[in-house]
Amino acid sequence: MAAINPNRQLAQAISRLQKQLNQVADKTALMAVLEQLALLPQPIRYSFKQRAYLCSAGLLLSLLLAVLTYQLQSSVVLYYAAAILALCSVVPLLAALYHLQQLKRFTEHLYWKNALLDNNLSELANTDWPNVTRSWQQQFAEFRRGNHQREFRQLIRGHFSGAEHQFSYHYWHFHYVNKRTQVTTNSKGQVQTRTIYDHFDRYGLIIPFAYCLLPRSLCDVLCR
Numbered sequence: 054m055a056a057i058n059p060n061r062q063l064a065q066a067i068s069r070l071q072k073q074l075n076q077v078a079d080k081t082a083l084m085a086v087l088e089q090l091a092l093l094p095q096p097i098r099y100s101f102k103q104r105a106y107l108c109s110a111g112l113l114l115s116l117l118l119a120v121l122t123y124q125l126q127s128s129v130v131l132y133y134a135a136a137i138l139a140l141c142s143v144v145p146l147l148a149a150l151y152h153l154q155q156l157k158r159f160t161e162h163l164y165w166k167n168a169l170l171d172n173n174l175s176e177l178a179n180t181d182w183p184n185v186t187r188s189w190q191q192q193f194a195e196f197r198r199g200n201h202q203r204e205f206r207q208l209i210r211g212h213f214s215g216a217e218h219q220f221s222y223h224y225w226h227f228h229y230v231n232k233r234t235q236v237t238t239n240s241k242g243q244v245q246t247r248t249i250y251d252h253f254d255r256y257g258l259i260i261p262f263a264y265c266l267l268p269r270s271l272c273d274v275l276c277r
Contacts, residue, residue: 060099064152067159074162080170086163099156101149111142169209174224177208185223189259199229201250223259228252 070086077083090097115138122131169175177185186205190196196203207226213219231251238244 059094060101060152063093063097063099064155066093067156071155071159071162074159074166077166077170078175083166083170097156099149099152104145104149108142108146111138115139115142172211174209174211177210177223182208186225195255195257196227198227198253198255199231201232202228202230204228206254220261222261225257225259227255227257229255 066089070089073082073086073089077086115135118131118138119135121127122135182205185208186196204227205225206228207224209224210221211224212221229252231253233249233251234246235249236244236246
């Protein structure tokens with residue numbers, strides 16, 4: 054029976070755990086992912102040393118073949134052979150880089166999920182954003198910035214539970230774009246126009262404030 058490639062086994066495990074991590078909504082589900090992660094061979098990392106040696110040898114051989122073909126004025130077919138050999142040597146390296154990035158994204162996502170759950174926070178799915186932000190855009194001029202484009206990039210919901218007060222709040226990342234036309238004159242006196250897009254990012258919190266600091270009688274009048 055052929056031995057299972059450790060790198061392939063790790064890639065399959067990370068892909069499977071990433072799907073589970075996307076569905077994590079509480080600490081119990083997160084611990085289930087961590088328990089499966091602990092069952093993998095430790096330390097959790099790819100080993101591409103042998104692949105790196107083979108790919109380096111292939112690139113060196115393709116370079117030597119190209120140089121010899123040039124010096125000996127051989128058939129152009131050998132140039133194509135050198136190019137194909139170089140390509141075949143690069144593709145495995147690109148695949149290795151992809152798997153390394155996949156592992157990095159997974160670990161960052163795992164850390165992010167844990168940080169959210171530790172602080173009683175949850176990211177809102179993109180499909181839920183319109184229901185939340187529609188009223189904000191009507192109430193606050195902050196979200197009507199940008200004459201070309203405006204969009205929310207991230208929404209996080211949290212809940213504060215104190216001794217006297219409890220309330221939910223939202224953290225937001227808002228991106229907007231202003232479009233403008235710039236007119237310049239070059240050294241020949243020719244007028245040139247170009248369109249410029251200025252990108253801006255703003256961050257903040259939406260917190261309900263239902264506590265009046267004024268005297269009770271005056272507060273009742275003003276808050277009616």
